[in-house]
Amino acid sequence: MTLQTSAIEPSVPRALIGVVVDNALVLALVTVFAIFSFATPTFLTIANLQSILVNNFTLLAIAAIAMTSAVSVGGIDLSVGTAIDFASFAFVSLVLAGQPVAIAALAGLGAGAAVGAFNAVLISGIGISPFLATLGTLFIGRSIQQLLTNGGNPVYLPPSGIPETFRFLGRGAIGGIPVPLIITAIIIVAATVILTRARFGRVALAIGIQPSVVRYSGIAARIHVAMAFILAGLIAAVAGLILSATVTVYIPSSGSAFLLNAIGATFIGTTLSRLGRPNIPGTVLGVLLLGIVANGLLLTGLNFYWQQVGTGLLIFAVLALSFITRRKASA
Amino acid sequence: MSVDIQLAPVIHFEPGLSTSKPSRGGNLAAGALRAGSLVAFVTILLVFSLTAPYFLSVGNIGNVLGQSAISGVLAIGLTIVLIAGGSNVVTGGIDLSLAANMGLSAAVYATAAQLGYGDATAVAGALLTGLLIGAINAIAVVGAGIVPLLATLAVMNIVAGLELVLTQNTVIPASTPLLTDLSSSGPLGIPALAYVLLVFTLIAAAIVQHTPAGLRLYAVGEFPDAARAAGLPVRRLVAGAFMASGFCGGVAGVLSVSNLSGSTTGSGEMLLPVVVTALLGSVFSRRLVPTVIGTLLSTLFVGFLVNGFQLLNISSVLVSGVQGLLILLVVSATTLLRRQEA
Numbered sequence A: 001m002t003l004q005t006s007a008i009e010p011s012v013p014r015a016l017i018g019v020v021v022d023n024a025l026v027l028a029l030v031t032v033f034a035i036f037s038f039a040t041p042t043f044l045t046i047a048n049l050q051s052i053l054v055n056n057f058t059l060l061a062i063a064a065i066a067m068t069s070a071v072s073v074g075g076i077d078l079s080v081g082t083a084i085d086f087a088s089f090a091f092v093s094l095v096l097a098g099q100p101v102a103i104a105a106l107a108g109l110g111a112g113a114a115v116g117a118f119n120a121v122l123i124s125g126i127g128i129s130p131f132l133a134t135l136g137t138l139f140i141g142r143s144i145q146q147l148l149t150n151g152g153n154p155v156y157l158p159p160s161g162i163p164e165t166f167r168f169l170g171r172g173a174i175g176g177i178p179v180p181l182i183i184t185a186i187i188i189v190a191a192t193v194i195l196t197r198a199r200f201g202r203v204a205l206a207i208g209i210q211p212s213v214v215r216y217s218g219i220a221a222r223i224h225v226a227m228a229f230i231l232a233g234l235i236a237a238v239a240g241l242i243l244s245a246t247v248t249v250y251i252p253s254s255g256s257a258f259l260l261n262a263i264g265a266t267f268i269g270t271t272l273s274r275l276g277r278p279n280i281p282g283t284v285l286g287v288l289l290l291g292i293v294a295n296g297l298l299l300t301g302l303n304f305y306w307q308q309v310g311t312g313l314l315i316f317a318v319l320a321l322s323f324i325t326r327r328k329a330s331a
Numbered sequence B: 001m002s003v004d005i006q007l008a009p010v011i012h013f014e015p016g017l018s019t020s021k022p023s024r025g026g027n028l029a030a031g032a033l034r035a036g037s038l039v040a041f042v043t044i045l046l047v048f049s050l051t052a053p054y055f056l057s058v059g060n061i062g063n064v065l066g067q068s069a070i071s072g073v074l075a076i077g078l079t080i081v082l083i084a085g086g087s088n089v090v091t092g093g094i095d096l097s098l099a100a101n102m103g104l105s106a107a108v109y110a111t112a113a114q115l116g117y118g119d120a121t122a123v124a125g126a127l128l129t130g131l132l133i134g135a136i137n138a139i140a141v142v143g144a145g146i147v148p149l150l151a152t153l154a155v156m157n158i159v160a161g162l163e164l165v166l167t168q169n170t171v172i173p174a175s176t177p178l179l180t181d182l183s184s185s186g187p188l189g190i191p192a193l194a195y196v197l198l199v200f201t202l203i204a205a206a207i208v209q210h211t212p213a214g215l216r217l218y219a220v221g222e223f224p225d226a227a228r229a230a231g232l233p234v235r236r237l238v239a240g241a242f243m244a245s246g247f248c249g250g251v252a253g254v255l256s257v258s259n260l261s262g263s264t265t266g267s268g269e270m271l272l273p274v275v276v277t278a279l280l281g282s283v284f285s286r287r288l289v290p291t292v293i294g295t296l297l298s299t300l301f302v303g304f305l306v307n308g309f310q311l312l313n314i315s316s317v318l319v320s321g322v323q324g325l326l327i328l329l330v331v332s333a334t335t336l337l338r339r340q341e342a
Helices: A002-008 A011-022 A024-039 A046-072 A080-096 A101-126 A130-148 A164-171 A179-196 A199-209 A211-216 A221-247 A254-271 A280-299 A304-330 B003-007 B024-051 B058-085 B098-114 B119-143 B148-167 B177-182 B192-210 B212-222 B224-229 B234-260 B267-284 B292-311 B317-341
Strands: none
Touching (some): A024 A280, A024 A304, A046 A179, A046 A199, A046 A221, A046 A254, A080 A254, A101 A164, A101 B317, A130 B267, A164 A179, A164 A221, A254 A304, A280 A304, A304 B119, B058 B098, B058 B192, B058 B212, B058 B267, B098 B148, B098 B234, B098 B267, B192 B212, B212 B224
């Protein structure tokens, strides 16, 4: 009965559902934004919006873009936090040892890329599934960090010994725009170009969708998968550099804090995008959604513990609504 | 029900029939790996028992069993979800809310006990909490159609937040007759928790491995389309798996209160080790699939490893590294063997 009626006059509601599904993420973002703008007087101020971008957005956005690189080839990277930590450790230790900031930063990037390369060997070389390979890396990385720090002692930079460039990376600004935000913007643009315009990105996405077709086309899928994981480690390393430059300390295994939110943002961006594929704009919107919810709930003055419940509930609601409408649209 | 027979060519899940004519190479490889992992298990036990004289004593083995009880129960819960959800970790079965579930159930139990409720009420409260969380996961995955990884991630956040709200991030001490019993020693001087783990495993194994419902879980997980075509209630089975996992979280919650004489924060730390244990478990099964007994073996494997390290005074810092290496070694071996067979 209902099936028949919807078959005869489906156009209006169906078109509407289509629009909602295509722009689910943007709609969710606008709704959450509007709610907090009305609910709290301080949310919609320049200072607060800037605080969202600097405090709730930059690091997670970079970590989530690293995750997106791994997800684009159909994998997942549970060791993004490990790459962040290794980069942070190398950076802080070398600066502490009196090395120039530039060299220390390069070493940090190298350390992150090394974590990615280790994953690449496991995944492309041996053929272990990405989830298990990076889970192993996560555990081994945790042990290595504890060994390096005598059981987990933080590495502090003494306030007097912090070079100016180091401080600039974390807390500086160019033309009033914070440096971490500029770096994040550069990474967003670069990653978008690589994933959508460069040959590598298109092959990577194809591997994620249908690996056998890529192989039959004579493309070396394994090399592209390996590159995607090394890229993930390298990008995560940037987050490690900014993190340590902001807090001027390396704390073992602190990067894991980003893991679940990075997965959440990436998969929110993937599942709520029009084609259901990993994409950088989707990931960035996902990070923004998480950031706005975290910041908005903070401003409502809600008990800190209730904020976590609220974040979970909101994300749950967004996911449920989008999956249900999607199912309706495809039914 | 001829359902199971129809599926037999696709997957050989009859636990009693060892060889229903699978490919020779595959069986050999799987057999080699299974034997290899058991040999590794026994070798480690031998090395530890030679180097640490106390290691193989009944008391120590009982201790290891008792200390593994909580992670074992959680890993069994996750195993059931892995069975019903299939092996694809991103779109397949996973329950990230398990550790948080344990934390909230423990908090509910401890709070109820402190408010003066009896053991029966407090236990019922904890188990209901676990079941309710499982039900929410089930509705999210089966009803709303959210990918398990995302659905349980969101539920994990909600549950962890509720635990904080309930406990205000403090330890809630609790002492009840049940807790005293659970933390005491049973026959042979072995901790009661060890017996709890063994009995729990046996019941779970009986249900999952030897009932039609349990076998259908495998069918649903390995080939959902075929299971649906064969007329299995796929949605109800998957929902049931999440409920079972939630129930395990509730049980682990009660056990953790007895272990720590109260509910404590930081249960989220258990999540990844439990995931590793459950995934490693499939190595200890004949066809390299998740099984309850396999998960018990892998729980004990990790438990003995940690315990041996402690007895030998090897830094506990290495434990997570060894766990990581183990999982990589095991999985590399599996993949390389499978590649040879192909």
